[in-house]
Amino acid sequence: MDLRYGTNPHQQAAGALPAHPGRWPARVLRGSPSYVNMLDALNSWQLVREASRALGRPAAASFKHVSPAGAALAGAVDPVTAELYGVDPDRVGALTSAYLRARDADPKSSYGDFAALSHPVDAELAELLTRVVCDGVIAPGYAPGTVESLGRKKNGRFLVMEADPAFVPPRRETREVFGLQLTQQRDDRELSASLLDDLVCGALPAAASEDLLLGLTVLRYTQSNSVCYLRGGQTLGIGAGQQSRVDCTRLAGAKTDTWWLRRHPAVRSLAFRPEIRRQDRINWQIRFVEGDLTPDENARLSAALAAPAPELTDDQRARWRAGLDGVAFVSDGALPFRDNVDHAHRHGVAYIAEPGGSIRSAEVADACREHGIALARTGLRLFHH
Template structure:
């Protein structure tokens, strides 16, 4: 398969070919993918397939630059997500709910994403995608008429890929870097509740499901990576940081933003007619962050139909303290208790990590201090 270009446009010559001749894990139905599009599609498909198999529910992911901006399984949507996309939260279908919940974790980053879903695309999801800034989708099938409908998106440049649900990858994977071929055994460890060995406390069924989703997310997120989850959806994903605590803090800030988008003061922002959905999202987030430049202050005022006040620091803090039942998963061992202390600030009550650091005792003590249930998996999930 000839690709549009490599990782960068100046890398004009790029191709994809199956390791086993004639055995493709995905089939291109429409569009011309780039090198990154292929990587997002392959990683996204593996994530949603694994999450769906582990939890027995439709799963979706919103991918950007080789890591998920958000992921979720089907479930109830709150009023904020439903209002944003103009859907009835009581009537939305399972697959559509999974994707909307996945995209809502970090809607700013999901702008121009590559979508992945575990089940065949139905008419409802296809209709939703036509109104979103999304570059493509990978799925194990498409309902009649959905490929034709989606192929018109982006002036005919929308990418549509069909995954082979029965594809089994080779037991050995290889990568060529700077003239050197690296090979390793494929990681075939199945994600199941048996991995979650509780050190202290108890894991409710909902927390087990959230942590399993978190492990699936981390398996296909650039390391170092951590993930905050609640009610079958990610609230914040931190990826590719050299310091794990920096990853924990960055993802935690996304959790706070997700939760503050539900604050009455943010929901009360009234935008002028004609302001696009993505612009409303971006302005809500900048309003929450609060460090607007003079130009942003002017443009936000122009976008609003009525002047906006400010969220006072104590009001923000009180609202954030109301968030609870958050699960936290880490792809590698938590090396210091600072990760626990920061995670606690974002409503975390359940943690899963491989264990095995030289300060594991301090991590355990911190969890007891904050009344956090700690589970050790013994499984590192680095992804590079």
């Protein structure tokens, strides 16, 4: 298969070949993929397939730069998300709900995402995809007429891929780096609730176990170091690719706070002018939440509003953040210091799953007991590079 270009447009003559002749994991129905498109498609498809199989519900992911911006199971769509995307929360279908919840985790990053669905795309979801800024989609099938409608998006450049749910990858995988072939056994360890059996402290309700299991699946396909915060079957904040794990924890925690603060009455009451587009509204909501607008940004935000912005003080932000609780936290590698727990606690975390095995694991467990956080040790590292 010819690709439009490699990782960057100047890297030409890009292509893709199956590891075993004739055995393709997915096929292109519309559009022409790039190298990164293929990485996003194949990684995101594996994530949603595994999440759906493990948890028994439709799953969706919103991918950017070979890591998920968000991932979710089908579930209730809250009023903030429903209003933003113009859907009726009481009538939205399961698959559409999964994608909306995945995309709303970090809607700033999901701009121009690659969407992945565990189940065939129906007419409702196809219609939504035509209305959002999205570069492509991968799913195991498409309802009649949906490929054609999606294929018209982006002047025919929207990428539509169909995954083969029966495809079984080879046990060993190989990549070439700087003239050297690296080979390893594929990470095919089954992710199940039994990984949470080693409960060091606290208790895990069924909903928390589901969130932790979803988090493990998400991090298996997120660039390491990685952590994620989850609640209610969806990610709230994902931190990826940081050299320091606590930096990753803080980054994902800041995204979690932003997700929660976007539900604050002051943010919901921002009255944008009708001509202001959805993504611009999202970006302004986030900047308003962050609270460090430059003078130029303040002027541009005022111009985008039909009425003056309400007050949102630091004290109001702090009091609203304190209302977030019941959050699950998952780390792809062992927590090396208790500072990860201390920071996670600030973002409503009540449940943690991590491999354990650090020389300071006892301090990590003590921190969890101190903060009243349940801790499960999985014994399984999930680095992804």
